[in-house]
C-alpha cells in the first residue's frame with residue numbers, strides 16, 4: 001500500500017514543500033531511498049525502525065520504498081523522520097493519517113519522541129503560501145510556530161500521540177516589552193559628545209559608522225549602546241529576524257522570542273564562512289544574524305581582508321548570495337554596520353598622554369588593511385579621543401541631552417519623518433540615486449562647498465553621495481525641510497582625514 005504525506009525542506013532561510021511517499025511490498029526486508037537524500041536521511045531508517053518498535057507498533061519485514069519528491073532537489077537533515085515513520089505505519093495498515101492535507105515534520109529519537117527542528121517559522125510560512133491549513137510538528141517547536149497566525153499548530157510529543165486525537169496549540173503572539181530602563185545607558189559614558197552625536201545620526205538615518213580611537217577611549221562601550229536607541233522591531237521584522245535565527249544551528253532556541261534588535265559582534269578571527277554564511281550544510285553567517293540589527297566589527301583592520309571585501313555586496317544590496325554546486329542561496333543581510341579601530345598599530349597616535357611608537361610607514365600599512373572601497377561605503381567616520389577628567393564636566397541625566405532615552409526619542413522622530421518621505425521603512429542611508437537627487441537639493445553656497453571638496457580630491461563620487469545622505473539626516477534631526485550649509489559642513493566632518 002502506498003502512503004503519501006506532505007513535509008518540508010529548507011533552502012537557505014526559505015522552505016519548500018516535499019512529498020514523502022512510502023510504499024510497502026513483500027520481499028527481502030530492506031529500505032530503498034530515492035529523491036537525493038543526504039546521509040542523515042539515509043541513516044534515519046535504523047532510527048525510525050527502533051522508534052516504531054519502542055512505541056508499541058510493529059515494523060513488519062517488508063521492502064519499503066521511500067521517495068522524496070521533487071526528486072531533483074538535494075535534501076538534508078532529519079526533518080523527514082516523522083512523515084517517513086507515519087508513512088510506514090500507514091502503509092502497513094497500523095495507523096490512519098489524521099489529516100492527509102496537513103504537513104508533518106520532526107526528528108525522532110530512538111524512543112519515538114519527536115525532537116525539535118530548525119527553521120520552523122520558514123516552514124509555517126511556506127505551508128500557508130501553499131494553502132496548507134495544519135501542521136503536525138515537534139512539541140518543542142509549537143510555541144515558536146504559534147507566532148504565525150492562519151495555520152493550525154498540532155504539537156506532537158511522541159509517535160505514540162497518533163493513537164489519540166492531537167489537540168491544536170492556541171496562537172500566542174509574544175507581547176512586546178517596552179522598557180525605559182537601560183542596563184547600558186549613554187549617560188554612563190562621560191563626555192564624548194561628538195561620538196554620541198555621530199552615533200545618533202547613524203541610528204537616525206541608518207548610516208554605517210566607524211569609530212577611531214586609542215584603547216580605553218570607550219569606542220566599544222559607545223557602540224554597545226547603539227541597539228538601544230534604535231526603534232523596536234516591527235512584527236514583520238521580528239518574524240524575519242527570528243526566521244534566520246531559527247534556521248541557524250547554533251542560535252536556534254525553539255522557545256525563545258526576542259523583540260530586541262540583534263547585536264552581533266564577531267571576533268576578528270572569525271572565518272569567512274562564519275561571517276558571511278555558507279558551509280557544507282549552508283548556514284547564515286554573522287551578517288545575516290545581524291539582519292534588522294547591528295553588525296559590529298571591533299579591531300576592524302584585524303579582520304581578514306577577503307572577508308571585509310565580501311561585506312561590500314551586503315552593504316549595497318542588503319543580502320548575500322551563496323553559490324553552491326547546484327543552486328544559489330540568498331540570505332538577507334540588512335544591518336547597520338558599525339566598526340571600531342585604533343588610529344595606528346600601537347594605538348596611541350595623537351594621544352594626549354601616551355606616545356605613539358609607530359613610524360609613518362607602519363601607520364600607512366595599517367590603514368591599507370581596510371581598503372578604499374570599504375572606507376567609501378562607510379558614511380560616518382568619527383574620532384573618539386581618550387579623555388581625562390578635566391576634559392569634561394559632570395552633568396545630571398536631567399540636563400544631559402545624550403541619555404539613551406532622549407536619543408531614542410529623537411531617533412524615533414527622525415525615523416517617522418523618513419517613513420513619511422519614502423512611504424516605507426526605508427532610511428536616508430539607503431536612498432537610491434533618484435531619491436538622492438529628489439531629496440538632497442543644495443543651495444548655491446552648499447553646492448560650491450561640495451564641488452570644492454571634490455576638486456581637492458577629498459571626496460570620490462561614492463563618498464559624495466554618502467555626505468549628502470548624512471547631511472539629509474542631520475537636516476531631518478534639526479527638522480529642516482532643506483539641507484543647510486551647516487548640515488553639509490557637519491556631514492563633511494565625518495569623512496576620513498588624510499593619513
Ligand SMILES: [Zn+2]
Pocket residue numbers: 344345346347348349356357358
Ligand atoms: Zn602608534
